[in-house]
Amino acid sequence: MPETMRAIRKLSPAAGLEVVEIPVPSPGPEDVLVYVEAASFCGTDLHIWKWDDWSSRRIKPPLTLGHEFCGTIIAAGDKVRRAQVGDFVSAESHVTCGMCYQCRTGQAHMCPNTEILGVDREGAFANYVVVPEKVIWQNDREKIPPQIATLQEPFGNAVFSAMNQDLSGQSVAVLGCGPIGLFTIGITKSVGAKAVFASDIHPYRIDLARKMGATEVFNPKECGGDIVDSVLKANGGYGVDIVLEMSGAPSAITTAFRVVRNGGKVVLFGIPAKPVEIDVAENMIFKNLTVLALNGRRIFDTWYKTRWLLESGTVDLRPLITKTIGFDEVNDAMEMLSRGDACKIVLLPNDGKLPDIAGKKRDRTVDPNISAAPVHR
Template sequence: MEGSMKAVVKTQPGPGAEMKEVEIPKPGPNQVLVKVKTTSICGSDYHIYSWNKWAENNVNIPQIMGHELAGDVVEVGENVSLVKVGDFVSAETHIICGHCYQCKTGQYHICVNTKILGVHTDGVFADYAVVDASNIWKNDSSILPEYASIQEPLGNAIDTIRAGNVSAKNILITGAGPAGLLSIPVAKAFGASQVIVSEPNDYRRELSKEIGADHVINPIEESLEDLVNDTTGGIGVDFVAEMSGNPTAISQGLKQITPGGSMAILGLPAEEVKLDLTEDLIFKGVNLIGITGREMFKTWYIARRLLKENMIDLEPIITHRFPLEDFNKGMELMKSGNCGKIILLP
């Protein structure tokens, strides 16, 4: 396909990005070209926009931002046979090597040579995007494009909650950013008994209640320990889903776990985390689990079933919709924390 398109491009170091006219990319032999219907802002997109240390170390500029999408295939490479023009698709964003020890033993989600769509390659904040055919996920036609574009972060929430085997268990979610918010209906769908959410932002606490959290607390102003003791009969929670990356939240969360319980950590701390491993982990026999991305492609099948069977409702979590040209408004909302999931519409 010839011509130009609009795209959000990180053009230089420092905060911000630009809307630019660029050439429509051409798919390689093993790639497809997707007409983007909807895309959504991830925390990592905001990190690139604000240009934190992680972004500085991972992103080569200039580069098109974004990695969460839903759209239609409009062109396929010459070697592509399993994806065709007209398919309604999303994308697994971890681009794996296929030959390292982890890949060869079926642990694709922790491939040591992973590259990420929109981080290490041009992304999807654009009219069109090129995606490796092996990373394409064919969507069920019954799923709305806006929901389909959120399946990638929904997978983060699914893998985090699955790690706790939460059926009939009391759980604590620390951090109600977009991933934490998505974890609430996932936990309920998986049969969690009580879902406690710890979140200092007023907007996101209220949203957590609307989505279905049983108890919500501001850990800065109230005692998380008292709430957990009151709601669990002094036992403590069986599982903590750590979604914030905040060192204090990680430490507080570990202290609320009943002996023999577990914590899964998706949040990425930007600084050193100090823990009392002897008292809070070792002597309590706590299982600590790191979560990266999604299990490829197991988590995508779970997301499809949850959405297709209406087992979760994503509508309350999508708090804002903007034209792609207004991406700056979405980024400012991400900075404020007064939002759930933000959709951009090319």
């Protein structure tokens, strides 16, 4: 085991990220040390890279970024009960307290004491990361390769918001074709929606929306700034049954309430940077809408659905991996993401090499069914 490792860190309260050499962390009694095989960048990392209002309030440098990852456990603390050296794992990025009202009533994804990896505690854009055993999620390497396994965390956001309602036979609009919107199109289509209308302004993303199965993709810039008439026309003159708002853009949020049919449902998942003005009387009450506002993933319900969608091949995420990179390309990758010219960019911190753990794998002394379905073991 080396003493130091490379890590992508925010060193000071300013824009940018740096790749630096830091000590390899050691796991506490209830933690595991994971050799990171793949990690992926997301919008949160982009906010921190830019050092916008949100990140300057939330992030306390120095900090290693990265909350989407997978890898192999190479060491475990004394009190780790089930995870084993050699296990190929991902992790729920939200480390919750386990003691508050939400945690104790099956709503841990709303825990007010949540610490997020790579946001509130050291993250996974490094050769190694320490995480508590309680957030570990077991993967089957034969069924989900590392580049896809790292995507389970953000894909779970889409699974949570899309599968909160019965989509089969419904007309659906997905507003915003960033990674979560694109994941959502794939899920919506594969679980039997009648039609999936998508919207975005970036040509690269519009192309990917078609690849993920969107029935039609509308660019507001080509619809006179407003897609509502175009969607209604494509949907037989009616508003859609369900709108999944994944962009957080104020214009898209107001569109969501106008493009939904009377009695339909709007799911808000995209996060606006500022308050948004909505005509509550005309566009909500008089339409008898159901409105859901969601964040995160259900821990761990969503992970089981996520695993099934990926292992069964129901949704194929491969078209959404724009490129894989090494440490030195991080700032270029962030530029690319901020231009909207990329979907998921995957970091391979250990250049795709497997860890050397021969002979160190412990015998199982407890139920191996940590959170994996027994059939996969």
